[in-house]
Amino acid sequence: MPDVSHARDETVADAPPILGNVPGSYALTVFRERHPALIRQVREALPYTPDRRQALDRLLDEVVRDVMEPLGPSAHDGAAWAEWGRDKIGRRWVDVPFLWAESYFYRKLLEATGYYGDGPWRGVDPFGPVKQAELTGSVVDGELAALDETAALPPGERAQALLLGSLWGNRADLSFTLTLSGDRERVSGLVVDDSALLWSLLRDRPPGRVCLVADNAGRELLPDLVLADHLLAEGLAREVVLHVKPAPYFVSDATPADVLACLRRLAAAPGRAGEAGARLWHAMEEGRLTLRAHPFACAPLPYRDMPDDLREEFAAASLTVTKGDLNYRRLVGDRMWPPTTPFAAVTGYFPGPVVALRTLKSDALVGVPERTLAGLDATGRPWRTAGTHAMIQGRP
Numbered sequence: 201m202p203d204v205s206h207a208r209d210e211t212v213a214d215a216p217p218i219l220g221n222v223p224g225s226y227a228l229t230v231f232r233e234r235h236p237a238l239i240r241q242v243r244e245a246l247p248y249t250p251d252r253r254q255a256l257d258r259l260l261d262e263v264v265r266d267v268m269e270p271l272g273p274s275a276h277d278g279a280a281w282a283e284w285g286r287d288k289i290g291r292r293w294v295d296v297p298f299l300w301a302e303s304y305f306y307r308k309l310l311e312a313t314g315y316y317g318d319g320p321w322r323g324v325d326p327f328g329p330v331k332q333a334e335l336t337g338s339v340v341d342g343e344l345a346a347l348d349e350t351a352a353l354p355p356g357e358r359a360q361a362l363l364l365g366s367l368w369g370n371r372a373d374l375s376f377t378l379t380l381s382g383d384r385e386r387v388s389g390l391v392v393d394d395s396a397l398l399w400s401l402l403r404d405r406p407p408g409r410v411c412l413v414a415d416n417a418g419r420e421l422l423p424d425l426v427l428a429d430h431l432l433a434e435g436l437a438r439e440v441v442l443h444v445k446p447a448p449y450f451v452s453d454a455t456p457a458d459v460l461a462c463l464r465r466l467a468a469a470p471g472r473a474g475e476a477g478a479r480l481w482h483a484m485e486e487g488r489l490t491l492r493a494h495p496f497a498c499a500p501l502p503y504r505d506m507p508d509d510l511r512e513e514f515a516a517a518s519l520t521v522t523k524g525d526l527n528y529r530r531l532v533g534d535r536m537w538p539p540t541t542p543f544a545a546v547t548g549y550f551p552g553p554v555v556a557l558r559t560l561k562s563d564a565l566v567g568v569p570e571r572t573l574a575g576l577d578a579t580g581r582p583w584r585t586a587g588t589h590a591m592i593q594g595r596p
């Protein structure tokens with residue numbers, strides 16, 4: 201019997217989850233290449249003490265042997281992970297759902313670095329050095345200065361430019377770039393473009409609360425904050441709630457500390473960027489820009505399984521905007537949907553209007569017209585996973 205509990209406008213049967221054990225698949229390369237490379241990068245980024253280095257070496261061995269071991273007995277969230285992983289821990293990383301196993305990998309990485317331990321590494325973000333290097337780099341100076349050019353645009357074009365800035369900011373993802381080299385081409389035509397829906401959801405109703413579910417810090421979060429400023433300053437949102445991760449995750453995912461670092465970076469910038477930073481600073485002081493770091497944001501689960509308090513939060517929003525590939529995967533359940541499956545049918549469980557902004561970096565994909573698919577497939581390029589293509593996809 202197909203599971204149709206999440207269907208909205210029409211019913212769809214669940215597709216199988218994406219797994220890592222398919223030869224030649226994108227997911228398999230994440231386990232075989234990216235995770236070992238990431239452990240090595242983390243090991244070199246900070247002067248970890250012998251106990252932490254040994255723990256990182258053990259994790260590397262676990263990843264290479266390809267058997268998921270349980271968390272240690274002192275893990276504060278050990279019971280939750282044991283329950284979530286009841287039929288998974290002890291198996292091969294690649295044999296359980298990709299979303300689950302990747303999430304568990306990041307939890308294990310934090311265990312290895314002592315992020316939750318009692319020692320001196322408690323609370324030290326293992327990805328801090330790469331995040332900081334990006335935020336303080338000169339590329340960011342140029343991107344912030346470019347905001348001045350949008351000021352001369354007519355209002356509609358300016359709004360669209362800021363939306364696209366936030367969308368393409370998703371290419372700046374430090375986990376994704378880890379095993380890539382060189383500049384990747386950016387294909388300007390969107391695979392799906394529901395931006396008109398997004399603007400009508402904001403403009404055709406009294407300003408409400410917009411939930412912006414952020415993804416990466418630094419070069420993605422900065423344009424997200426600029427977009428949030430635009431919504432507040434133009435009266436398109438009464439309040440913006442920025443959802444971030446409570447702990448380091450998927451390398452560059454934004455935490456509250458990253459938001460504050462970005463706000464300081466914006467506020468210190470010259471020109472339009474600095475003005476936006478100052479407005480956002482005040483908006484936060486006045487409670488019009490708020491932060492949420494719900495534990496579910498780092499759970500290995502799709503949004504369909506969100507807890508009631510989060511469901512109520514999204515239900516109360518006039519619009520939820522999700523950023524990035526991982527949030528998209530969680531929205532659509534990280535399953536091998538036929539890519540023409542309607543987005544509204546797959547996300548019917550979501551408690552309110554939702555629009556996803558995403559560059560495509562994994563196989564999860566729905567709502568793409570047949571003709572678009574045929575044209576993109578005919579290019580013979582890995583357009584679904586290379587991060588070169590983007591989409592804005594939503595439903596009221």
Ligand SMILES: O=P(O)(O)OC[C@H]1O[C@](O)(CO)[C@@H](O)[C@@H]1O
Nearest residue numbers: 373375415524525526527561562
């Ligand atoms: O930062 P984003 O856009 O969520 O992308 C993270 C992406 O990184 C990967 O996990 C690879 O590690 C993708 O599969 C994933 O969706």
